[in-house]
Amino acid sequence: MIELQNVSLRYGEREILDNVSLTIEDNKIKAVLGPSGVGKSTILKLILGLIKPNSGSILIDGTDITRLKESQLYPIRRKMGIVFQGNALFDSMTISENLGFFLRENLNLNEEETRRRVREQVEFAGLEGYEDALPENLSGGMKKRVAIGRALIFNPKMILFDEPTAGLDPVSSKKILSLIGELRKKNDLGAVLVTHIIDDVFMVADSVAVLYKGQIIFDDDTHKLHESDHPFIRSILSDKILEQ
Numbered sequence: 001m002i003e004l005q006n007v008s009l010r011y012g013e014r015e016i017l018d019n020v021s022l023t024i025e026d027n028k029i030k031a032v033l034g035p036s037g038v039g040k041s042t043i044l045k046l047i048l049g050l051i052k053p054n055s056g057s058i059l060i061d062g063t064d065i066t067r068l069k070e071s072q073l074y075p076i077r078r079k080m081g082i083v084f085q086g087n088a089l090f091d092s093m094t095i096s097e098n099l100g101f102f103l104r105e106n107l108n109l110n111e112e113e114t115r116r117r118v119r120e121q122v123e124f125a126g127l128e129g130y131e132d133a134l135p136e137n138l139s140g141g142m143k144k145r146v147a148i149g150r151a152l153i154f155n156p157k158m159i160l161f162d163e164p165t166a167g168l169d170p171v172s173s174k175k176i177l178s179l180i181g182e183l184r185k186k187n188d189l190g191a192v193l194v195t196h197i198i199d200d201v202f203m204v205a206d207s208v209a210v211l212y213k214g215q216i217i218f219d220d221d222t223h224k225l226h227e228s229d230h231p232f233i234r235s236i237l238s239d240k241i242l243e244q
């Protein structure tokens with residue numbers, strides 16, 4: 001379980017998160033919905049311990065990571081996989097090499113086990129036949145599927161998605177969202193999905209926190225979003241456009 005407790009974060013003079021509290025349960029999909037620049041990616045960086053808050057605690061399975069040293073963070077990060085907005089694939093490596101890279105770098109597995117895990121992700125992501133292709137020869141949706149496969153390679157408990165459908169066409173977006181839904185069913189995984197696209201939230205998220213002007217203005221089951229009378233939520237439900 002991931003818990004942000006009274007987290008505040010400033011970049012210079014600018015307050016990005018103001019006393020934000022958020023709980024992300026195992027085996028559930030939690031969306032963090034908000035307009036561009038509101039601090040959604042910042043929340044993911046905080047969860048991974050890449051940045052520290054100015055105040056507040058971040059608990060991962062009960063351990064406050066804000067107090068840990070860099071070396072103590074490795075086993076905590078291993079519990080989570082991340083899918084970056086731009087996928088962060090290595091352009092000069094094939095799909096198989098991309099999938100296996102972190103395994104080969106970080107775990108002392110024999111080559112047979114590494115290949116088995118890579119094959120598992122190739123199958124899960126529907127990338128059979130593309131093992132030897134370079135990322136530049138893949139569509140946006142396929143690259144995203146490689147990034148998801150790579151995030152799963154350490155068998156994490158939780159996967160963090162930064163805007164997983166941004167820039168994808170509607171059909172590819174739907175495929176990616178179904179894959180995210182399947183992850184929980186098949187692998188019992190939890191997920192955090194940060195997005196500014198409200199349709200993504202309705203399609204896969206069990207619950208949603210809405211981040212607006214540094215604060216969480218809604219945090220409940222997704223279907224209860226319709227009951228909110230907050231003007232910002234009313235406006236996004238009617239326009240489906242998130243602007244500051």
Ligand SMILES: Nc1ncnc2c1ncn2[C@@H]1O[C@H](COP(=O)(O)OP(=O)(O)OP(=O)(O)O)[C@@H](O)[C@H]1O
Pocket residue numbers: 011012016034035036037038039040041042043163
């Ligand atoms: N290292 C940094 N130093 C200063 N400002 C930063 C830094 N990183 C992010 N910001 C600013 O903090 C705000 C929140 O950034 P963040 O990337 O978390 O937003 P976001 O909600 O994920 O939006 P987007 O989806 O557009 O990336 C933005 O205004 C951004 O410009």
